[in-house]
Amino acid sequence: MSSYRIALAGNPNTGKSTLFNLLTGLRQHTGNWPGKTVIHAEGEFRHLDTDFTIIDLPGTYSLYSNSADEEVARDYIIFDKPDVTLVVLDATSLERNMNLALQVMEMTDRVIVCLNLIDEAKKKGIEVDSDLLSKKLGVPVLKTSARNKTGIKELLDTVHEMAKGNIKTNPYRMTYSDEIEAKIEELAPKVRGMIGDEFPVRWISLRLLDGDESILHSLNNHFKKERTKGGYSNVSINATT
Known part of the structure; x- marks a missing residue:
């Protein structure tokens, strides 16, 4: 069968591109999104005898279409319906990063949250209870350090299981006035x-x-x-x- 498609979303400076490069190595190519001047980066990797195509969405702080980057990321998640959307968060600054994760979870239930830069968080004395956060968000939450290759196997195992349809989620939905x-x-x-x-x-x-x-x-x-x-x-x- 064709590759499962993974969308990689996240704020700038979360290590998202480091993770993309780690997974794809030289098996990646770049260009522009159709009709846009926004860079399109795509690559391939294999895990557990399964092929994956991963799309590195533009780094954004929201998906409210305030910029071409936000519009591209939003439209890909809505219309291309990736098998998994992997939201990369900076574990040292969860409050600032969580906004994007909550928006993605309003758009799709096929979400995994990746707490990256966990090594930097530990250096700053920040401890994140990923199990509790997973229960609160209703989606898998994994700790990683892409730079040190920490937690990558566990992350990819979870991506594999969700892509195969073996993980069901119940994403937290925002309630407004x-x-x-x-x-x-x-x-x-x-x-x-x-x-x-x-x-x-x-x-x-x-x-x-x-x-x-x-x-x-x-x-x-x-x-x-x-x-x-x-x-x-x-x-x-x-x-x-």
């Missing part, structure tokens, strides 16, 4: 009626409520591409949906 939750509840059925359940309806509804026009653009582009392949009929999303 009563007013926002009521608006989401009102809008979500309309969004679902237009795009079905193939995409994260709640998250897309939230972005529409926030006035994110780029998600409309991305949805319409996706459906336009699918129409050319005969995948959808004339679906079109607009701000008045």
Whole structure:
């Protein structure tokens, strides 16, 4: 069969690219994302007799499409549906990094959190209870140091099991104010009626409520591409949906 696809997401300076280089070695290539000036890095690796393709998404602090990097990362997770999204966090600065992980978990349930730079955290006297964090987040949480190759086998074993469908998750979902939750509840059925359940309806509804026009653009582009392949009929999303 074809390779399982792994998306590598994370803030800048979390060691994400170090992990990417460690896994792929020379089996990687770079270019630009279609229609973007954003660098696209992709590579291959093999683990437990299984082939994987790993996509190093642009380093971002959020997925709110405030930049081309954020838009690229967001669209890949939503529309390309990687078998696993591996979110790399800096173990020395979890509070700052956790925002991205929470956003990813609103978009997909196939998430693994990688607490990287764990060696630096220990030097600073920071101890992270990964088991407790995993229970709170509802997804696997693994400690690593890509630079020292610590915890990599355990991480890849978990990636392998999730890609194979052997790990079920229950990602933590953000709860907003009563007013926002009521608006989401009102809008979500309309969004679902237009795009079905193939995409994260709640998250897309939230972005529409926030006035994110780029998600409309991305949805319409996706459906336009699918129409050319005969995948959808004339679906079109607009701000008045």
